[in-house]
Amino acid sequence: MTASFPQYGVCMKTPKRIVPLVEDGVVDEVLRQLMSGKEATVYVVRCGKDIRCAKVYKEVAKRSFKQAVEYQEGRKGRNSRRQRAMEKRSKYGRKQQEEAWHNAEVDALYKLERAGVRVPQPFGCFDGVLLMELVTSEEGEVAPRLNDVVLTREQALEDHAVMMGYVIKMLCAGLVHGDLSEFNVLVDDYGPVIIDLPQAVDAAANNHAKSMLERDVNNMTAYYGFYAPELLTSRYAEEMWALYESGDLHPESELTGLFEDDEAEADVDAVLMEIQAAMKEEEERLARIQTANEPEV
Numbered sequence: 586m587t588a589s590f591p592q593y594g595v596c597m598k599t600p601k602r603i604v605p606l607v608e609d610g611v612v613d614e615v616l617r618q619l620m621s622g623k624e625a626t627v628y629v630v631r632c633g634k635d636i637r638c639a640k641v642y643k644e645v646a647k648r649s650f651k652q653a654v655e656y657q658e659g660r661k662g663r664n665s666r667r668q669r670a671m672e673k674r675s676k677y678g679r680k681q682q683e684e685a686w687h688n689a690e691v692d693a694l695y696k697l698e699r700a701g702v703r704v705p706q707p708f709g710c711f712d713g714v715l716l717m718e719l720v721t722s723e724e725g726e727v728a729p730r731l732n733d734v735v736l737t738r739e740q741a742l743e744d745h746a747v748m749m750g751y752v753i754k755m756l757c758a759g760l761v762h763g764d765l766s767e768f769n770v771l772v773d774d775y776g777p778v779i780i781d782l783p784q785a786v787d788a789a790a791n792n793h794a795k796s797m798l799e800r801d802v803n804n805m806t807a808y809y810g811f812y813a814p815e816l817l818t819s820r821y822a823e824e825m826w827a828l829y830e831s832g833d834l835h836p837e838s839e840l841t842g843l844f845e846d847d848e849a850e851a852d853v854d855a856v857l858m859e860i861q862a863a864m865k866e867e868e869e870r871l872a873r874i875q876t877a878n879e880p881e882v
Contacts, residue, residue, distance in 0.1 A: 600628065602641045606711055612639065619727065624783060629719060629727070636725075637708065640715040642687055642783070687713055690783040693760055700758040701836065702751045703778045720771045720778050731777065731808065732767040741812035744777055748805050749821055749840060751779060752798070756829055757836045760785045761794045765801035767808040788829070795826055820844035 596614050599607055606612040612630045619627040625642045687710050694707040694717065706718040720728040736744070748770070755762060762769070762785055769781040788794045802822035810816040819842030827844065828834035 600626075600641060602712075602714055603628065603630070603639055606639070606714060606716070609711075611711060611716065615639070622781075624781070625715075630716075632708075632716070636719050636721075637716055638705075638719040640717065642713045642715070687715065687783065689785060690715060690781075693782040693785040696758050696760065697755060697779070697782075700754045702754050702758075703776070704782070705778065705780060720773050720780075723774050728771040728773040728778065730768055731770040731772055734772050736809070736812045738813045741809040742816070744772075745805065745809035745813070745816055747776055748809075749802070749825075751777070752802060752805075753825060753834065753838055753840070754836045756788055756798065756825065757834060759788050761788050761791075761798045762801050763797045766804040770805075798822055798826055816842075 596616055597618065599615050603612060603615055607614070612632055614631050616629040616631060616636070619629050619638060621627075625640045628639045628641065630637055630639045691707050691710045694704050697704045698706065705720055708716040708718075710716070722728060752762075752765075762779065762782065764781065764784050765779070769779065771778040771780055786794055786797060788798070791797075799822040802825065806816050806819060806821060821840055821842050823844040824840050824842065825834065828838060
């Protein structure tokens with residue numbers, strides 16, 4: 586007997602990309618479309634007695650995410666043939682790059698779940714369709730996005746601290762979200778849940794990681810700061826990155842939100858003198874070598 590889920594309405598026609606999952610018995614039926622964004626369309630689906638969501642990634646030509654190259658910097662293919670094809674942008678390479686984009690979110694979800702970051706539980710990616718937990722309230726209603734939630738000052742301060750803790754755990758796990766904002770955070774009965782991670786970058790291998798982290802943190806601080814203005818003068822991003830670079834950041838690090846710029850200016854004249862001295866020393870060394878190699882008359 587099929588379970589009834591009246592809060593999700595009447596079942597809809599199965600989207601083409603989800604048909605193989607239905608045929609393979611991974612998904613039983615599609616209940617409704619949940620949302621459609623720049624990267625994917627998300628559906629509420631039934632898998633046996635469980636209600637989950639299926640994230641169907643849009644084809645690259647239909648995506649509006651313009652900075653894919655910037656986000657993919659530092660990512661490596663799973664084998665050298667795939668990596669070479671991706672670099673050459675061949676048809677096979679583009680297909681592999683799309684798979685890598687999809688798999689990046691699955692890998693990030695598993696990694697962050699292990700790191701103690703609240704993210705939807707993943708159940709696998711099947712040919713461009715990511716099956717994962719549907720985040721809901723205790724009553725079974727779909728959890729709203731942060732931008733749809735009204736907060737008190739106390740809630741804003743508490744949830745901001747939670748989010749900073751999650752960003753620290755992500756960074757300690759080697760990842761930066763790269764597109765974190767009030768639109769990529771859900772709020773259930775237990776607090777914020779981070780979503781949308783296909784663009785997550787390797788903190789050590791991507792040259793844009795620092796600026797992306799700063800944008801992520803500043804986005805969240807600005808949003809929570811609307812309800813708790815005292816947050817607007819904090820400098821969590823700079824404090825966090827400085828600890829990360831020095832090797833002093835750990836998952837349980839407690840931040841202060843305070844950071845002082847290094848006001849010690851470089852002595853340009855001294856640097857130039859050192860360069861000139863090194864150049865002169867090198868010229869003298871080369872001259873000695875040339876003299877030693879000249880034939881005796």
